[in-house]
Amino acid sequence: MIKESKKEVSLENLALVPQLTLDCVIFGFHDNALKVLLLKWKQTPYHSLPGGTVRQDESLDDAAKRILKERTGLDKIFLRQFHTFGSLQRYNLERIKTALGHLIQPELWYERAISVGYYALVDYEEVFPNPDDLSESCDWWELKEVPDLLFDHNEILEKALHALRLELSFQPIGLNLLPEKFTMPDMMRMYEAILGKKIDPRNFQKKILKSGIVNKLDQVKRGVAHKSPYLYSFDKEKYKEVLKEGGLFFT
Amino acid sequence: MIKESKKEVSLENLALVPQLTLDCVIFGFHDNALKVLLLKWKQTPYHSLPGGTVRQDESLDDAAKRILKERTGLDKIFLRQFHTFGSLQRYNLERIKTALGHLIQPELWYERAISVGYYALVDYEEVFPNPDDLSESCDWWELKEVPDLLFDHNEILEKALHALRLELSFQPIGLNLLPEKFTMPDMMRMYEAILGKKIDPRNFQKKILKSGIVNKLDQVKRGVAHKSPYLYSFDKEKYKEVLKEGGLFFT
DNA sequence: GCAAAAGTGTTGGGCCTACACCCATGA
DNA sequence: TCATGGGTGTAGGCCCAACACTTTTGC
Numbered sequence A, B: 001m002i003k004e005s006k007k008e009v010s011l012e013n014l015a016l017v018p019q020l021t022l023d024c025v026i027f028g029f030h031d032n033a034l035k036v037l038l039l040k041w042k043q044t045p046y047h048s049l050p051g052g053t054v055r056q057d058e059s060l061d062d063a064a065k066r067i068l069k070e071r072t073g074l075d076k077i078f079l080r081q082f083h084t085f086g087s088l089q090r091y092n093l094e095r096i097k098t099a100l101g102h103l104i105q106p107e108l109w110y111e112r113a114i115s116v117g118y119y120a121l122v123d124y125e126e127v128f129p130n131p132d133d134l135s136e137s138c139d140w141w142e143l144k145e146v147p148d149l150l151f152d153h154n155e156i157l158e159k160a161l162h163a164l165r166l167e168l169s170f171q172p173i174g175l176n177l178l179p180e181k182f183t184m185p186d187m188m189r190m191y192e193a194i195l196g197k198k199i200d201p202r203n204f205q206k207k208i209l210k211s212g213i214v215n216k217l218d219q220v221k222r223g224v225a226h227k228s229p230y231l232y233s234f235d236k237e238k239y240k241e242v243l244k245e246g247g248l249f250f251t
Numbered sequence C: 001g002c003a004a005a006a007g008t009g010t011t012g013g014g015c016c017t018a019c020a021c022c023c024a025t026g027a
Numbered sequence D: 001t002c003a004t005g006g007g008t009g010t011a012g013g014c015c016c017a018a019c020a021c022t023t024t025t026g027c
Helices: A006-012 A059-071 A093-100 A153-170 A183-196 A201-213 A236-245 B004-010 B060-072 B093-100 B151-171 B184-195 B201-211 B235-244
Strands: A016-030 A033-041 A049-053 A078-085 A114-121 A135-142 A214-220 A232-233 B016-030 B034-039 B050-057 B076-086 B114-121 B135-142 B215-220 B232-233
Touching: A016 A059, A016 B016, A033 A059, A033 A183, A049 A059, A059 A114, A059 A183, A078 A153, A078 B076, A135 A201, A135 B016, A153 A183, A153 B151, A183 A232, A214 B050, A214 B235, B016 B060, B016 B151, B034 B060, B034 B184, B050 B235, B060 B076, B076 B151, B114 B151, B151 B184, B184 B201, B184 B232
Parallel strands: A016 A114, B016 B114
Antiparallel strands: A016 A033, A016 A049, A033 A135, A078 A114, A214 A232, B016 B034, B016 B050, B034 B135, B076 B114, B215 B232
C-alpha cells in the first residue's frame, strides 16, 4: 500500500509493482482454538494483517512465500490465494495518513491499492512470530478476539475464513495445522474450530478412519490428565489421493 | 497488459492502474455444449480472452462489469472473480511484440503484468458479441475447439472451468446460463456440459425437483421433433435460499 | 476414589445409484 | 408408421446422524 519505503529503495534498490500489495491471513491451531497472526504498528494502538508488496522480479506466489517466511520463519507451508481485493474504498487515505504518519511518509501512500489475499495454515508450535520493521509485535489472536484492524483487513480475514471452511468442507486439510503426531480429539477440535460447531466424536472418528488419511500409531500420549489418547499420523500418500478425488466431505 | 493505449489517453484521458489487467472467461450454453467467447486480433491469426485494464476510479468488479458489457451488451450478469495470475512468465514479451506490433507500440508493453481473472455465465441467446478496437471478431467457441491462445489465456480458461465446476458442485448455478423458460433435458445437458459427464435423467430430475429451485409450468415446448417436453422456470426465492444453505451437491 | 476426557457400536432413515420401458410428436 | 427423444418408478446399498456407557488416567 506504500509506493516504496525509503529503506527498501536505498538499501536494496528493489523495484516494486506499483499499487499492488499482498496480505496474508496466517492460521494456526492452539488451545483448541483457531488463531491468526496480527501485527501491531509501532507506537500506535493499531493492528493489521501481515502483508507486503510484490517485487518486479518475483511472482505473486513467491511474494506470498517470502512474506510468510519473514513473519513465521517457516519455509514450506500450506498457502492459498483466495481473493483479490480491488474496491476503491479499501482504506480511508486521510485516516491512514494520520494513524501511520509517523512511520511512513504521507506522500508515499497511493490513492488506492489492490491487494491479493492469501491464507496459510501453519503448525502453531513451529512458528516464531517475527514483527516487521514497522511493527512492534507479531502475535497470535483468537478469532473471536480480533480487534478492529486497519484498512479492510477485517473483511479480508472474514473472506479467508470463509474460503478455508469451503476448502475444508470437501478436502482433507489438517495436515498443515497439526503436528507430526496428534490425537483424534486434537484433529476433531481443529475441525470444530474451523467449522465453528460441535462434531460427534464417534461419527468423526469413523469418517476419518474410513477415508484412510491417518494411521494409528502404537503409542499413546502420556502425561496428560485422564485417559491417554492414541496418537495418529497422516498417511501422506492416501491424503494426496483423497485430495485429488475429493473424497471427504464435511458440512 | 499495455501501459496505456494512445486512444484511451488522448480521447478520454483516463488514468489506469499500471501493470494490472483483467481477463474475462465468458461462458454460454448452446447446442448442448458449453461455449466461451474469444477475440481474434486484427490482421493476425491469434486469439485471446476478452480483457482490459482497470481505471484508477473504478473497482475491480466494476472493471469486470464494464468489460463484460462492452463485449456482450449485457448488464446484470453472473460474474465471479476466481483467481489472480501473477507469475513472471505469463507471456513472452518478444513474441507478443512480434505478434501484435502492428496494433500496439512495442514500447507500451510492460515487462510483466498481473491479471485478475473473472468468469461470467450468460444466456447465449441474449448476447451480441462485439469485438473491441483491436479485434476483428468476437465469437463463441466450443471448449474442445479452443485454439492456442495468446499470453497464458489457455491456462486462465482451464482454471475458470475448474472454478465453475467447483461452484456448480455445491450450489445451483444454471439460472444464469439458461433462458427464462427451459426444459428439464436442457438443464440436464447444461450440467453435463459443465461437468463433462453423463447424468441419469431420472435421478437428475428427482434431485432438481426435490431441491425446489424450479417450478413446472403448464406449458410444453412445441415445434420440436418428438415428444413435447415440459417447460420449467427457476423459483428465484428458493434458488437464493439453496444458494445460501448449500443444499444441492453434484459430484 | 473421583473427576475428566477417551474410546467405542448400533440403528434408522434418507439419499443416491442403477436400471428399462412406454409415450408423444414431427417427419 | 417410424424414429427419436421425453417422461417416469423402484429397489438396494451406502452413508450419515443420533445416541450413552465404559475405560483409563492423574490427582
